[in-house]
Structure formats: structure tokens, C-alpha cells
Ligand code: AP5
């Protein structure tokens with residue numbers, strides 16, 4: 001499958017991606033993640049992208065089209081992919097169509113994470129990320145809690161949710177402790193402030209909403225009720241993709 005996830009900041013694109021990816025063995029291509037990695041590594045691309053990202057504005061079309069073109073060529077992406085946060089302008093959508101046409105493929109479905117702006121500030125300001133795995137948590141909606149160890153705070157230690165919840169608490173404990181020892185703290189994104197969110201939302205309404213119409217007119221758009229709890233959104237996604 002070749003899928004696009006589209007939605008405002010905090011609508012749940014990154015949260016749903018691992019589930020979709022595992023269900024269909026797809027590669028997950030998130031322009032935001034790639035750009036943040038480039039900024040952290042201070043590559044020429046990262047240096048160019050940083051200013052716009054810090055302000056919550058979109059990076060130039062040429063830049064993101066370039067990195068996406070590269071990324072989609074990876075062997076692991078040949079069977080299908082999830083595009084998370086791309087395309088975000090109509091120009092990007094047109095360029096993407098051109099790239100896919102050259103490969104003789106096309107997008108199967110565009111999942112639109114529809115949600116009211118008013119919910120997003122709480123989601124964004126409560127988000128915490130485990131840097132090496134990219135897993136996303138939320139202090140209220142998806143806390144990284146381990147039974148019996150509630151006293152271990154999210155900022156102090158950075159442990160993350162069990163991958164295998166059926167493991168007994170005793171078998172888990174050493175693992176939790178080892179995470180504490182390696183001390184990988186959860187981090188917050190620099191652009192996850194109310195002020196920067198405001199300009200990210202502006203960019204979404206002005207530049208990205210037309211992309212939703214672009215795919216709507218192609219008849220491949222599916223609207224998801226993204227204000228529902230994560231698990232319910234996952235089953236909505238599964239419904240759309242199996243139909
Ligand atoms: P990007 O990284 O793409 O950020 P974004 O679009 O603003 O989206 P987010 O990652 O903030 O939201 P998400 O939908 O993934 O939410 P999540 O699942 O984490 O882009 C960053 C910047 O890079 C842009 O501003 C731009 O500068 C640049 N850029 C990127 N792509 C570009 C492009 N194509 N063109 C130009 N520039 C580009 O969820 C958020 C929180 O809510 C989490 O804590 C989560 O646990 C919680 N949560 C998730 N789902 C639910 C739920 N159903 N109920 C309750 N809580 C939930």
C-alpha cells in the first residue's frame with residue numbers, strides 16, 4: 001500500500017504510523033523526523049531548514065521534495081510506504097504525482113486526520129518523545145507508566161512503555177532499571193510551544209488544507225475522526241484500509 005497521512009499538528013499521524021506500518025509491512029517516511037535529524041546533525045539541509053521549523057513555518061518545497069525523492073528510493077520502501085507530513089502543499093502533491101508516475105505507481109489512500117483546532121494545544125504541550133525509538137507519549141493521554149513504579153517520573157528517567165505487556169512485573173523490573181541506568185530521557189520538541197503551534201496551525205489551514213481537496217477530487221480521500229482515543233482511531237484506520 002502507498003498511503004498519505006494528512007492532518008494538523010498533534011492530530012495523531014505519528015502515533016498511528018507504527019500500527020499501520022506493522023499491519024502492512026510498510027516503510028514510514030516522516031518529513032518532520034527527517035528534517036529534525038538533519039537539523040540535529042547540522043547538515044547543509046538541516047541548516048537551511050532550521051529557521052522555518054523553529055518558527056513553525058513550512059520548509060521550502062524544493063527541499064522537502066528532494067529529501068522525499070531520495071527516501072522513497074530506499075529498497076525497504078518499494079513494497080509500499082506511509083508518507084507522514086508530506087505532501088503539505090499542492091505543489092508538493094503535484095511533484096509527488098510526477099515522481100510516482102515515473103515509477104509506474106500511485107497513491108492508494110489519503111487518510112485525513114480530521115480534528116478541531118481547540119484540542120490540539122493540550123496534545124502538543126503534553127507530548128514527550130523517546131529519542132532513539134521515536135515513540136511518542138503524552139503526560140495525560142498516553143503516559144509511559146510501569147505498574148508499581150509510578151513514582152518513577154517521566155522526565156527523570158525516560159523509561160518507555162513495555163513492548164510486551166504480558167511479561168510479569170518481576171521480569172520487567174531489571175529492564176526498567178537498565179533503562180534508568182542508560183538514562184535515556186524523554187524529550188520535548190522545540191516547536192511544541194503554544195506560540196509556535198499557532199503558526200503551525202496557520203500554515204496547515206492556509207497551505208495544507210488545499211491538499212486535502214486535491215486528493216478529495218481524485219476520490220482517494222478517507223476522513224478519520226481523529227479526536228477519538230488512540231485505539232478507536234486505530235480501528236477506524238483499519239476499517240478504511242481493509243475496505
Ligand atoms: P512534523 O514533524 O510533520 O509536525 P506536525 O505536522 O506539526 O505534526 P506533529 O508531529 O506535531 O503531529 P502528529 O500528528 O504526528 O501527532 P502525534 O501522533 O505525535 O513537522 C514539523 C515541521 O517540519 C513543520 O512545522 C515544518 O517546518 C517542517 N516540515 C515537515 N514536513 C514538511 C513538508 N512536507 N513541507 C514543508 N515543511 C515540512 O500526537 C501528538 C500528541 O498527542 C502525542 O503526545 C500523542 O501521544 C497524543 N495523541 C495522539 N493521538 C491521540 C489521541 N487519539 N487521543 C489523545 N492523544 C493523542
Ligand code: ZN
Pocket residue numbers: 013014015030032
Ligand atoms: Zn508527527
Ligand code: ZN
Pocket residue numbers: 205206209
Ligand atoms: Zn481551515
